[in-house]
Amino acid sequence: MFKSLVLSVLFLTVEGFRVMNDVDSKGVTYSPNYPDNYDNNMNVDSSIEVAPNSYIHLTFLDFNTEDPYDYLNIIDANTGVSIVNFTGSLTGTTYDLNVSRVTFRFVSDLTTTYRGYAIRFESILDGMTYEPDNTCPNETHSDSFGIISSPNWPLNYPDNIACSYLLTAPADRVISLEFLAFDTEPEYDYVCVYDGSDKTAPLLGVFSGVEAIPILNTTGPNMFIYFSSDLVSNYSGFSALYLVRSDQDNSRHGVVPSFLQTIGYQKTTTSPRSSTTGIKPLASKVRNGFDASIRCK
Ligand SMILES: *[C@@H]1O[C@H](CO)[C@@H](O)[C@H](O)[C@H]1NC(C)=O
Ligand SMILES: *[C@@H]1O[C@H](CO)[C@@H](O)[C@H](O)[C@H]1NC(C)=O
Ligand SMILES: *[C@@H]1O[C@H](CO)[C@@H](O)[C@H](O)[C@H]1NC(C)=O
Ligand SMILES: *[C@@H]1O[C@H](CO)[C@@H](O)[C@H](O)[C@H]1NC(C)=O
Numbered sequence: 001m002f003k004s005l006v007l008s009v010l011f012l013t014v015e016g017f018r019v020m021n022d023v024d025s026k027g028v029t030y031s032p033n034y035p036d037n038y039d040n041n042m043n044v045d046s047s048i049e050v051a052p053n054s055y056i057h058l059t060f061l062d063f064n065t066e067d068p069y070d071y072l073n074i075i076d077a078n079t080g081v082s083i084v085n086f087t088g089s090l091t092g093t094t095y096d097l098n099v100s101r102v103t104f105r106f107v108s109d110l111t112t113t114y115r116g117y118a119i120r121f122e123s124i125l126d127g128m129t130y131e132p133d134n135t136c137p138n139e140t141h142s143d144s145f146g147i148i149s150s151p152n153w154p155l156n157y158p159d160n161i162a163c164s165y166l167l168t169a170p171a172d173r174v175i176s177l178e179f180l181a182f183d184t185e186p187e188y189d190y191v192c193v194y195d196g197s198d199k200t201a202p203l204l205g206v207f208s209g210v211e212a213i214p215i216l217n218t219t220g221p222n223m224f225i226y227f228s229s230d231l232v233s234n235y236s237g238f239s240a241l242y243l244v245r246s247d248q249d250n251s252r253h254g255v256v257p258s259f260l261q262t263i264g265y266q267k268t269t270t271s272p273r274s275s276t277t278g279i280k281p282l283a284s285k286v287r288n289g290f291d292a293s294i295r296c297k
């Protein structure tokens with residue numbers, strides 16, 4: 001399994017963008033204000049630079065802009081030439097940029113704003129192919145927001161795994177979880193979400209198959225998420241945005257059109273220096289009546 005070697009990742013930040021420093025060749029870059037909506041009339045640059053003998057692999061953990069008026073223009077920072085533009089609903093897209101330095105130019109028009117994007121970037125040595133981690137974490141997150149995703153997402157998760165994600169917040173806070181994409185083997189591969197820090201807490205829900213899932217909210221400062229797959233058949237899995245907020249805060253962070261709250265994905269190839277930008281909306285929302293809550297105990 002190839003893990004990218006990292007020499008350096010440099011962020012040149014501008015107003016409106018999250019300042020990040022990352023020494024291990026990967027990170028997540030966000031649109032201005034994320035997870036709240038971006039503003040109208042923006043034209044904001046940020047940069048990603050990896051080692052000169054490397055290129056940049058992108059995974060769109062979340063991507064929603066007003067198509068075609070609000071868009072992300074990715075520019076080769078060495079030549080100033082635009083490489084590609086992205087607009088619309090593209091969660092689940094992966095893309096290899098054949099350069100080591102790029103400018104992300106986010107442009108919005110005078111009306112209508114969406115949540116924007118959360119894009120993971122990874123540095124890949126020239127000549128190497130992107131390979132997913134294929135590992136199943138037991139992760140703990142204590143940021144004020146972030147994205148969790150199943151192993152390898154949007155590529156298929158491994159068979160026979162059990163992963164967990166513990167989200168923790170300050171004592172006076174609550175946590176909400178919004179699935180951005182969801183597709184598991186119906187009935188056999190499932191996600192349990194608990195209102196607390198482990199499996200003894202009350203269940204907020206158990207999900208399997210292809211589902212439109214409401215935003216889930218805890219009553220306290222912890223959320224525990226458990227994902228399990230059986231011995232056969234693997235699917236894309238899930239990507240989900242978590243947000244820490246106060247009990248009184250009922251505002252909807254980052255407005256996206258309701259029909260896009262859970263969208264499908266198109267399985268992507270991993271050939272180097274190629275791109276897949278396709279994404280398809282859910283063909284149907286399958287609610288299979290499966291009650292797997294027994295397996296969440
Ligand atoms: C991206 O959009 C900008 C602004 O319209 C345009 O100048 C640029 O050529 C586009 N890039 C590509 C690769 O089409
Ligand atoms: C990638 O970039 C290198 C040099 O910068 C070039 O030789 C090669 O043709 C490019 N490959 C693709 C697929 O664009
Ligand atoms: C994660 O926790 C589960 C039990 O909840 C355990 O079976 C599994 O081995 C753990 N995985 C790792 C990578 O530690
Ligand atoms: C997915 O399932 C196929 C067929 O069961 C298996 O060959 C493959 O190794 C699985 N992929 C992963 C990532 O586990």
Ligand SMILES: *[C@@H]1O[C@H](CO)[C@@H](O)[C@H](O)[C@H]1NC(C)=O
Pocket residue numbers: 176214215216217249250251252
């Ligand atoms: C969680 O909170 C959000 C925001 O207040 C609300 O829209 C949503 O309906 C809540 N979810 C459930 C399952 O009640």
